Amino acid sequence: MAHDTTIQTAGHDEHHHESPVVFGFWVYLMTDCIIFGTLFATFAVLRNQFNGGPNGHQLFEIGGLALETALLLISSITYGFGMIAAHKNEINKVIVWLGITFLLGLGFVGLEVKEFIGLIHEGAGPDRSAFLSAFFTLVSTHGLHVSFGLLWILTLMVQLAGTKTIPERMMSKLTCLSLFWHFLDIVWICVFTYVYLASMI
Amino acid sequence: MSEHNTTSSGESHGSVSSYIIGFVLAVILTVLSFAIVVTHSLSPSATILTLSLLAIIQVVVHLHYFLHMGGHSEHRWNNICFVFTIGFVSIVIIGTLFVMNNAAVQMMSR
Numbered sequence: 001m002a003h004d005t006t007i008q009t010a011g012h013d014e015h016h017h018e019s020p021v022v023f024g025f026w027v028y029l030m031t032d033c034i035i036f037g038t039l040f041a042t043f044a045v046l047r048n049q050f051n052g053g054p055n056g057h058q059l060f061e062i063g064g065l066a067l068e069t070a071l072l073l074i075s076s077i078t079y080g081f082g083m084i085a086a087h088k089n090e091i092n093k094v095i096v097w098l099g100i101t102f103l104l105g106l107g108f109v110g111l112e113v114k115e116f117i118g119l120i121h122e123g124a125g126p127d128r129s130a131f132l133s134a135f136f137t138l139v140s141t142h143g144l145h146v147s148f149g150l151l152w153i154l155t156l157m158v159q160l161a162g163t164k165t166i167p168e169r170m171m172s173k174l175t176c177l178s179l180f181w182h183f184l185d186i187v188w189i190c191v192f193t194y195v196y197l198a199s200m201i
Numbered sequence: 202m203s204e205h206n207t208t209s210s211g212e213s214h215g216s217v218s219s220y221i222i223g224f225v226l227a228v229i230l231t232v233l234s235f236a237i238v239v240t241h242s243l244s245p246s247a248t249i250l251t252l253s254l255l256a257i258i259q260v261v262v263h264l265h266y267f268l269h270m271g272g273h274s275e276h277r278w279n280n281i282c283f284v285f286t287i288g289f290v291s292i293v294i295i296g297t298l299f300v301m302n303n304a305a306v307q308m309m310s311r
Contacts, residue, residue, distance in 0.1 A: 045297060
């Protein structure tokens with residue numbers, strides 16, 4: 001099968017133990033998970049406090065949501081292909097996959113900003129009701145995370161450009177970003193399920 | 202068919218096929234979630250329940266195929282942290298819902 005060759009070419013990281021940097025980053029992600037947990041709890045409490053304003057059923061559009069979800073999901077697998085290329089030391093491929101991931105992520109953030117502007121324009125800004133305050137806080141926290149992830153992708157693309165091999169340190173950085181990016185996709189699963197879809201029933 | 206490449210140290214990172222399997226599963230689960238809501242094929246409470254179930258399965262799929270969580274001995278501390286966090290977040294969410302609901306009932310505000 002195809003992965004037998006992968007194992008051969010991955011031989012360069014023999015005796016490679018997962019660095020403490022990656023574990024440290026994992027612990028950071030767990031604290032991030034707690035931030036999102038508290039924001040989800042807040043949203044769950046305030047989700048029906050409309051103060052006479054619009055509810056999610058009236059505000060959310062399923063088409064835009066599906067597109068955002070698709071972009072983020074595809075960006076997850078493109079980053080994964082980037083990691084596979086990185087393990088094979090194919091730097092140009094890594095840069096291309098990171099670039100595709102960046103564009104997909106940028107599309108996601110763009111759609112989200114467009115949605116927010118539309119909502120605020122309709123008078124459904126974060127100051128309208130407790131429901132919308134909780135909604136904007138939770139979803140924009142996720143969006144900010146994605147934006148910082150985009151900055152991180154760009155930084156690594158610049159650092160990778162022109163190098164011949166991927167040193168251990170760079171591999172750690174790529175692995176941390178991979179955890180971050182896939183983690184954000186997991187948070188988005190909870191967002192589209194409990195914030196958007198559950199409001200549209 | 203093995204789903205992960207494993208280096209001699211036991212560290213796992215995905216292969217093309219494992220990413221594609223994970224992606225296909227994730228797409229199926231996402232489409233199901235959207236379809237249930239769009240078609241209104243279930244009662245509201247059954248919809249919420251099914252959505253939750255699909256979301257949990259999809260989170261597990263992502264953890265396994267994209268974040269490569271598993272029972273490797275090297276990942277032991279990662280897993281311990283993860284279990285602790287899940288417990289912590291569950292207490293925060295369930296506790297908040299319980300306390301706020303109880304307060305609302307006591308104050309007859311709903």
